[in-house]
Amino acid sequence: MEDTRTNEHILEMRDITKRFPGVLALSDVNLQVRRGEIHAICGENGAGKSTLMKVLSGVYPHGTYEGDIVFEGETVEFKGIRDSEARGIVIIHQELALSPFLSIAENIYLGNERSARGVIDWNATNAEAAKLLARVGLDERPDTKIVDIGVGKQQLVEIAKALSKEVKLLILDEPTAALNDDDSAHLLGLISGLRDHGITSIIISHKLNEIEAIADTTTIIRDGKTIETLPMKGAEPVSEERIIRGMVGRPLDSRFPEHTSQIGDEVLRVEDWTVHHPIDQSRKVVDGASFHVRRGEIVGIAGLMGAGRTELAMSLFGRSYGSKISGRVFKDGKEIHAGSVHAAIEHGIAYATEDRKRFGLNLIDTIQHNISGSALGKLARFGVVDRNAELKVAERYRKEMNIKTPTVAALVGKLSGGNQQKVVLSKWIYADPDVLILDEPTRGIDVGAKYEIYTIINRLADEGKGVVVISSELPELIGVCDRIYALSQGRITGEVARQDATQERLMQYMTMEKDVTPR
């Protein structure tokens, strides 16, 4: 394979800049991918990897970004995903895009049906699908329905679908995030096999051991900029540590308010908490996690996407997630059994979701009603809500939290992300819990609002609450938390005090694989 062909770039992205309102998502990013290689893209959550791939595949059409895309020596201007697919660029998203009640063959040819004059040729469909399935090593009949096969096999169907489109450049976004070890190994083998048939792949992954195993080149993106491109198979092999350094090499600045915690007694202790996936009950999502939180303490939980952070928090919060949950929870030293959200709130545990719009807010109702939503009983006598008292509460939080709105009678759906987040926080602060679990409290909000949120977190700790902050942003955790747990594949793989916390160290724990868990 060491001929001139491999040195030719199949893809060059030059000075790509992509802006969203108020956010510079990509800034002069350069990416060069050689023909026939496996090119890994690494970076923290939110670094801009997925945005870059959306630019490449035409999800963000030409004209919405700056810079040039050169594919096979030609400048291309994709107006949509069909354009990029026509050129042989296929992206497989983390969330698989298969229709569950259609067969494998129907999915492979969805939108690209084998047909004559609008009538589907089922023999051709199934026969060609069978060939593709053989190529990806999937031993299923083409007429099997998607719901009847596991996630690992579904991933293979996606690849078969890509092959049916005569893919030249295959982009995989976190392809193994939802897969078990065997399925991951098979998938990685398949991607290597495709390389030997001349198909170039770009793979986005948090699993650095996988990248180390199969990538030829790695490009590191941080804060929307290309940091470096490392040849993986050079004279000096690139280690995971080397990649981590590139991913996090960012100095902490004063984006965080000064704060010294007054730490008191233990308020929450979780022992050997294990949670299985709600549908695939054989898969452990949280695996024997133990941790504790003290009053006045801000505790961080670090973990990459899919590590089980949200699942851990939601399962603790009245078993709102998962199946076959086991383990013990102690509140102020006494064991509690919070089997419903209501019970969890009664026990003084609150959880503010990472997904405000889906799980946190009633967007078609007012700020006032949302704020009182989880503690309405406090405002009611004999089941009748005291609306004047409620209005006063809402007004108080509007001022305290600096929610920017002309009136608390405004609909929450009309607020900006940062203000919506403040409504969510108000709602849980008004419920007056002892332990407040904040899941990605600053996701999708601007820097100024972030600072305000950090101030609120500090204030809550000063009031003697135990605060748990779940975040993908390591600088945020290091800047805000007194103590940080690292979570990897559902296990707590490390615990770091604030003074010892470095991004490198956390990232090491966060990427720790099962077999090397030091527990």
Added chain:
Amino acid sequence: MSTDTNLAPAMPSGEKPRLSIGERMSGLGGNARQYGIFAALIVIVLLFQVLTDGKLLLANNVAALFQQNAYVMILAIGMVMVIVAGHIDLSVGSVVAFIGGVVAVSMRDWGLPWLVAVLLGLAIGCVVGAWQGFWVAYVGIPAFIVTLAGMLVFRGLALVVVGETIAGLPSTFIKISKGSLPNFLGFANNMDVVTIAIGVLAVAAFVFSQLRARAQLRKHELHVESLGAFVAKIVGVALLVGILTVILSLSAGGTPIVLVIVGALVVAYSFLMGRTVFGRHIYAIGGNRLAAGLSGVNTKRVDFWIFVNMGLLAGAAAIVTTSRAGAAIAAAGQNYELDAIAACFIGGAAVTGGIGRVAGAIVGALIMGVLNMGLSIMSVDPSWQMAIKGLVLLLAVAFDLINKRRAGTS
């Protein structure tokens, strides 16, 4: 509870469901649509007043309007709660026929006094509602399917119970729908004094509660609407109640008993939906079921009780319907579920749940009722009446959607 009740925004007792519109005016957001539908009702009334050469608002016609449409209004109250929670109930028409049958049988064949029979009907309504609520809330079957099954089951049971028509019901029972409040205060200028008294009391209660609510807001240093708007609101409501009172007082019987029943239900359920924790939970579930659950709302329990309540109100509608017909027939309640659902949607309820008001549903029911009566007076063929009502439903919801899109909320 009494102090809280006094804070309630003004639903004058016993009369004029129309007033409930004014009730929410000082409420929180989403009122434009309520004003809009109320305005539409007035326009439709005026339109038919002209088209029927003034016959629509003849005293006896207005009284009949409430008597004819009481069942829709009662069902629409329960239905709007079901719809706000994001469900639907297709069974209410059949349930009305079934319970009507049982009530009639219990009086004619078992010799139960009419009041006991009425209570029995309401109790059976609760049981029917609990049955459907169980499948929806605790088994998780979509309400559409549960109540579609219920539609067949209870229609079948109605046929079993009723067989042929059950007539010969006690006259007291029949008075529920056909009777009026007794005229024990005599007449003044041909006007029934009892009706006038109710109207005056209603206006007084409205004014009093408005003033009180305003004083409370002042006391808590909260925003109050401008004095001009406040006075305009009170004058407008008083005027409308006054007109309605005068018209009704000139009717043959005075105030229909069903109007008192419906009025009381509207007051009670507006309060339940607007002011209580239970009502708030219904809106929370309809607006975002997942978020409500993660805020500690027991969504299953709320779902269950919504259906129990729907059953209760279906029982009430069955009593009103049977009383009005003077007999139970197995085919009673045909399409009642569709009338109730249409009233809710015309009244501004959202198909996706989370939005809708009792007052809106009542106005929706009145719009349909006025259309019915107006078209009947004009001797429009019933087939065309049906087609026209269908178009009105479609246009009302389309208008709503377009408005929302323009406001950028959808």
